[in-house]
Amino acid sequence: MxxxxxxxxxxxxxxxxxxxxxxxxxxxxxxxxxxxxxxxxxxxxxxxxxxxxxxxxxxxxxxxxxxxxxxxxxxxxxxxxxxxxxxxxKIPETTKSSSPFFDVLVKNDIDEQIAENLIKGLPEQYLTADSDAAIVRQLLTERVSNYFKKVDGITIPSRGPRLVALVGPTGVGKTTTIAKLAANFALKEGCKVALLTADTYRISAVEQLKTYADIIGVPIEIIYTPDELKSAIYRHSDKNLVLIDTAGRSPRNNYQLAELQAFLEIDPYIETHLVLSATTKYKDAVDIVQKFSVCSPQKFLFTKMDEASNLGTVFNLLYTFTTPSSYITTGQNVPDDIELANPVKMANMILRD
Ligand SMILES: Nc1nc2c(ncn2[C@@H]2O[C@H](COP(=O)(O)OP(=O)(O)OP(=O)(O)O)[C@@H](O)[C@H]2O)c(=O)[nH]1
Ligand SMILES: [Mg+2]
Structure with missing residues (x-):
């Protein structure tokens, strides 16, 4: 031994x-x-x-x-x-480097982990660098467009008004979007529309919406307290659509958010849309979504699509959260620059080189 x-x-x-x-x-x-x-x-x-x-x-x-x-x-x-x-x-790294589409997605500000998941979800034979690019593009377009299919605009009920409130950070385009929606529903669809504004922080904010209301020819009311909101909704029960504008809130100010929540809680039928600018960084957008969750928004509404260099933030949010998007806005013109998202068009923008 x-x-x-x-x-x-x-x-x-x-x-x-x-x-x-x-x-x-x-x-x-x-x-x-x-x-x-x-x-x-x-x-x-x-x-x-x-x-x-x-x-x-x-x-x-x-x-x-x-x-x-x-x-x-x-x-x-x-x-x-x-x-x-x-x-x-080593396999995830291999996937990362082997598909040229990973770089395309990341260049379009798709979160790296999400890009990896999208590519990994492809059939195995398309995971290599020398896969047929046209087929991979087609498959990825389908995968990406599925997330953009979560579109849920405003529908008008056969009886009683639809109550819609827009909430979100400052300057994202809430008031302009309210004006676009009011003009489209009142003038193009012939609905009876009323505007309510709870943004009493700036005199110019009330004036801004009042000007649009006068041009479109719809009534407008200024709301100071949750009780006033309740009675205004009651007064407009003959309308098809009541649009509620709110003041821009910082996601870092819990007091402001609680105040906003108190307004919206006054009526469980208020459909709340969280307005987000497509130009916001993804991380900041996640923070906004999390902080505004106290207002229980049912839909995302994406603005300033025309200003964003890509749709990375929009896609990352739709991938990460189950919330559907209602509308996207594409410019400052009232009432034209608003539309329901077109999933294939959006997916092609995500996959552009
Ligand atoms: N490029 C571009 N600008 C937009 C869009 N929507 C709104 N804006 C502009 O963004 C600016 C702010 O718009 P508002 O509608 O006042 O934004 P807001 O969210 O109501 O702002 P606060 O009430 O101050 O929180 C204005 O100059 C709008 O013309 C859009 O889709 N594209
Ligand atoms: Mg405003």
Whole structure:
């Protein structure tokens, strides 16, 4: 045994680990006169593997007395398992670099993790760099457009008014969008529309909406308290659509948000749309969505599509949250620059080089 240990240390060094040792009898006749020997299986620690070095796996039994085939095989299997685990660990990176569409998505500000998930969801044969680009583009367009299909605009009920409030951060285009909606529903669809504004922080805000109301020819009321909102809704129960404008709120001001929440809670039938600018950074947009969740918005309404260099934020939000989008706005012109999102058109914009 001692002799074998000396041999192990000589061949594998002082760090060698003894995996297995046993006494064996070889040769002889009917168990008599057999020669006794020792079998030792030893291994050394393997250095960190990289996928390119994977074949240089160590931990193999460099030394074993009497070459026990079975044990060597077991070690070989263990090594192969280790190697496989290392290779599997590397798979996400491989996906990242192998599809040229990953770069296209990321260039369009799609979150890296989301881009990876979109590509990983493709059939396996299209995950390599030399896959047919036209087919991959087609498949990705379908996947991306599915998220844009969550479109849910304003519908007019057969009885009673639809109550719609727009909430969101400052300057995203709430008042302009209210004017666009009022003009489209009143003038193009012939609905009876009323405007209410709870934005009493700036005199100019009331004036802004009043000017639009006068041009479109719809009534407008200024609301100071949740009770006033309740009675105004009651007064306009003969309308088809009551649009409620609110003051822009900072997502960092909990007091302002609570105040807004108190207004909206006055009537459970108020359909709240969270207005988000497509030019907002994705991380900030997530923060806005989370902070405005106290107002329980049922829909996202995306503005300033014309100003955004890409639709990354819009897509990331629709991918991450189950909330559907109502409208997108594409410019400052009232009433024209508003539309329901076209999923394929949006997906093509996401996948443009
Ligand atoms: N480019 C572009 N500008 C827009 C769009 N929608 C609104 N705007 C402009 O954005 C600016 C702010 O619009 P408002 O409607 O006053 O925004 P708001 O959310 O009501 O602002 P606050 O009430 O102050 O919170 C105005 O100059 C609008 O003309 C859009 O879709 N595209
Ligand atoms: Mg406003």
């Amino acid at each position: 001692q002799e074998a240990m000396i041999q192990v240390k000589k061949e594998l060094g002082l760090d060698a680990v003894i995996l297995h040792s046993r006494r064996v009898h070889k040769g002889g006749l009917f168990g008599f006169f057999a020669k006794e020997s020792f079998e030792i299986m030893a291994a050394t620690d393997s250095p960190a593997l990289s996928s390119s070095e994977a074949k240089a796996v160590t931990s193999t039994p460099r030394y074993s007395v009497d070459h026990p085939k079975e044990a060597a095989l077991q070690l070989e299997i263990a090594n192969m398992r280790k190697m496989l685990e290392k290779v599997l660990d």
